[in-house]
Amino acid sequence: MTAEAKALPSKSYLEDGYTLSSWFFSTDHKRIAILYFVSITLFFFVGGAAATLIRLELLSPTGLFLSNDAYNRLFTIHGVVMVWFFLIPSIPNTFGNFLIPIMIGAKDLAFPKLNLASWWIFVLAGCFVIAALLIGGVDTGWTFYAPFSTMFSNGYVVPAVIGVFIAGFSTILTGLNFIVTIHKLRAPGMTWFRLPLFVWAIYATSLVMVLATPVLATTLMLIFAERVLGLGFFDPKLGGDPVLYQHLFWFYSHPAVYIMVLPAMAVMSELMSAFCKRRVFGYKVVAYSSLAIAGLGFLVWGHHMFVAGESVYAGLVFSLLSFSIAVPSAIKVFNWTATMRKGYVSLDAPMLFALGFIGLFVIGGLSGLFVAATGLDVHLTRTYFVIAHFHFIMVGGTVSCYFGALHFWWPKMTGRMYPEMLGRGTALMIFFGFILTFMPQFILGWLGMPRRYHLYPPEFQVLNVLSSAGASILAVAYTLPLIYLGWSLFYGKRAGANPWGAAGLEWLIPSPPPRENFETVPVVTWEAYPYPLKPQPVERKETP
Amino acid sequence: MSDALPAVHEQYQVATQQLAADRLGLWVFLASEAMLFGAVFFSLAVYHYIHPAAMHAATDQLDLSMGAVGTAVLLSSSTTMALAVKAAGEGRRWETLVALIGTVVLGLAFEAIKVHDWFDEFGKGLYPPAGPPFPLPQPAARLFFHLYFVSTGLHAVHLAVGILLVAGLVIMQVSGRLTLPERMVTVEMVGLYWQFVDIVWIFLYPTLYLVSR
Ligand SMILES: [Cu+2]
Numbered sequence A: 001m002t003a004e005a006k007a008l009p010s011k012s013y014l015e016d017g018y019t020l021s022s023w024f025f026s027t028d029h030k031r032i033a034i035l036y037f038v039s040i041t042l043f044f045f046v047g048g049a050a051a052t053l054i055r056l057e058l059l060s061p062t063g064l065f066l067s068n069d070a071y072n073r074l075f076t077i078h079g080v081v082m083v084w085f086f087l088i089p090s091i092p093n094t095f096g097n098f099l100i101p102i103m104i105g106a107k108d109l110a111f112p113k114l115n116l117a118s119w120w121i122f123v124l125a126g127c128f129v130i131a132a133l134l135i136g137g138v139d140t141g142w143t144f145y146a147p148f149s150t151m152f153s154n155g156y157v158v159p160a161v162i163g164v165f166i167a168g169f170s171t172i173l174t175g176l177n178f179i180v181t182i183h184k185l186r187a188p189g190m191t192w193f194r195l196p197l198f199v200w201a202i203y204a205t206s207l208v209m210v211l212a213t214p215v216l217a218t219t220l221m222l223i224f225a226e227r228v229l230g231l232g233f234f235d236p237k238l239g240g241d242p243v244l245y246q247h248l249f250w251f252y253s254h255p256a257v258y259i260m261v262l263p264a265m266a267v268m269s270e271l272m273s274a275f276c277k278r279r280v281f282g283y284k285v286v287a288y289s290s291l292a293i294a295g296l297g298f299l300v301w302g303h304h305m306f307v308a309g310e311s312v313y314a315g316l317v318f319s320l321l322s323f324s325i326a327v328p329s330a331i332k333v334f335n336w337t338a339t340m341r342k343g344y345v346s347l348d349a350p351m352l353f354a355l356g357f358i359g360l361f362v363i364g365g366l367s368g369l370f371v372a373a374t375g376l377d378v379h380l381t382r383t384y385f386v387i388a389h390f391h392f393i394m395v396g397g398t399v400s401c402y403f404g405a406l407h408f409w410w411p412k413m414t415g416r417m418y419p420e421m422l423g424r425g426t427a428l429m430i431f432f433g434f435i436l437t438f439m440p441q442f443i444l445g446w447l448g449m450p451r452r453y454h455l456y457p458p459e460f461q462v463l464n465v466l467s468s469a470g471a472s473i474l475a476v477a478y479t480l481p482l483i484y485l486g487w488s489l490f491y492g493k494r495a496g497a498n499p500w501g502a503a504g505l506e507w508l509i510p511s512p513p514p515r516e517n518f519e520t521v522p523v524v525t526w527e528a529y530p531y532p533l534k535p536q537p538v539e540r541k542e543t544p
Numbered sequence B: 001m002s003d004a005l006p007a008v009h010e011q012y013q014v015a016t017q018q019l020a021a022d023r024l025g026l027w028v029f030l031a032s033e034a035m036l037f038g039a040v041f042f043s044l045a046v047y048h049y050i051h052p053a054a055m056h057a058a059t060d061q062l063d064l065s066m067g068a069v070g071t072a073v074l075l076s077s078s079t080t081m082a083l084a085v086k087a088a089g090e091g092r093r094w095e096t097l098v099a100l101i102g103t104v105v106l107g108l109a110f111e112a113i114k115v116h117d118w119f120d121e122f123g124k125g126l127y128p129p130a131g132p133p134f135p136l137p138q139p140a141a142r143l144f145f146h147l148y149f150v151s152t153g154l155h156a157v158h159l160a161v162g163i164l165l166v167a168g169l170v171i172m173q174v175s176g177r178l179t180l181p182e183r184m185v186t187v188e189m190v191g192l193y194w195q196f197v198d199i200v201w202i203f204l205y206p207t208l209y210l211v212s213r
Helices: A020-024 A029-057 A067-101 A112-134 A148-152 A156-183 A196-229 A242-276 A282-301 A314-323 A325-341 A347-374 A374-380 A382-416 A420-447 A460-490 B015-050 B053-059 B064-089 B093-124 B139-174 B184-210
Strands: none
Touching: A029 A067, A029 A112, A029 A382, A029 A420, A029 A460, A067 A112, A067 A156, A067 A196, A067 A242, A067 A382, A112 A156, A148 A156, A148 A196, A156 A196, A156 A420, A156 B015, A156 B093, A196 A242, A196 A282, A196 B015, A196 B139, A242 A282, A242 A347, A242 A382, A242 B015, A242 B093, A282 A325, A314 A325, A314 A347, A314 A374, A325 A347, A347 A374, A347 A382, A347 A420, A382 A420, A382 A460, A420 A460, B015 B053, B015 B139, B015 B184, B053 B139, B053 B184, B064 B184, B093 B139, B093 B184, B139 B184
């Protein structure tokens, strides 16, 4: 590539001040990314601890140690923390924040102060939710279904709702920042179709963030107004309509699924091209399919309401649209797979995570077709089948990619390599541990075990114990990186600018990058993924 | 033009790029705001369709003439705000100041009318959770008033933010910190927000007062 983007000898962003305030009040997108990374890691282990307790409790058909009420509070806190405080910010706010400006050749996001503000807003939101947890928890489930949440719940709904409401503004501001940055701060020559597919997918995510999250804000505001002021929107006794709640909530929460999974798809394109040393097959189709998923995602919310009193015709239309959204998702999977063909595939840890994603995402996606079919959904809805389905997408898919991204860009973010064998082992453990945890839940759901109960008929015990055994593997696998990545910060091998021999502007600058990313703004004269890389120091064979 | 713009931050190469980013940022923000109100609008629209009789009965309880006066006041404030933006762009400082003050006054007048309406409606028992008994038998009429109070309340809060922003511009200009036409973009941004809040009312007024009358 050209000399405009050559390495420069200035201080890295990590050496740009060592005080706490140089971190907490930094407007550097890379430091804010690290702030997010640390905060969501904390939340990941809070939510993970709740999951561990749930799986322990379910070891026995009669429950082990929890009351009904405590169990309700446990799965609620698991859902609320994992959805809004881990999954939604996970990839966009850490890797998106860190990489988007670098990938497009910019020195920072369009609005650095707003970026910092959005982290502080996130922290404030987290305080409300943790407070709700500490003073006694919430028992509504993460969906806050009304009128239970507004009139009957004796949990601390209000602080939890306020926390999620505030977190929404952090999401909106981040999405806004990304949209403006991608539109207005691309380096000279960085046209839309030269952007890495990571940027395309994060752009699509940002659109959903900006347009769906405000509807959640309104919905939560209405819960607040009904619970505190007695304005009845959802409680029939006050003239309200409980179905309205579900429409509003799912109008946000289905698109939110794509806030969670599109960034994983963003990471996938980067991993597949870097570890196959090939341009992603069908670049433009993959780029457009991100936008298609974002757009269609707004039209399918009714598939959560097939049994909630929605009309048969509405059900038909929502079912059809839900099937159609599988098309762009499948296109992406086929294109990533096709990228491997005739590529130089290397099975480093990030690639193992990526391959794991394909396996788990395909299972999750296909089971989504089951629950999108109206007839079948009547049988499967509110069972463990649904639990298994969305965990395959959001945990199997997104969390795998999150760890893939973490290993792939770790050398860039910290300047150190992680221990490769431990990375590979973790990837395998996450994949097989995941299968063992959630495959039995498909069967449980098929057999009719409902979600959100901690007591179940004894014939379901074997499958539940298998699932809990898988969860124990997952618990170890998710904790391991904390240890060896932490170790690598001090003792890891120094990483060069481009340890993977990958394409992309982020690999042309030193690891860790300097404060200003690029000394001079790069001029881009090449397409995305220009494999085989010619002037790279890494040795590679010629294409046959 | 470009030498008359505020200082350029390090992530931008030229001032016009920064200006374009600021503008786009505000438009994206307004799109997000539109979705915030959209949820309430669509709820109202759906219940107009499902319960026409109850919605008709509920709409009849509202004071149409006060609503019309409020709408006129708010539309006038749109005009003064537009004049302020135009005058600011041309560097006519006194006209900008007068137009901004006019906008604040008209905005406050609208808020006063709205608060008066709310007290009036409360007195008639139209606030279902409290006060005198609700006069209408249909449950959906209650739903209408719940949505009425939440949507007009949300709008009033947005307008209050707008009034504070415009008042801030007035103070900045009086104290000489709003140099024109260099800082014209600041006036333009506040103006854009103001027009958005007015447009929300342009949709709210017929949805609440007219459609089912
Ligand atoms: Cu859905």
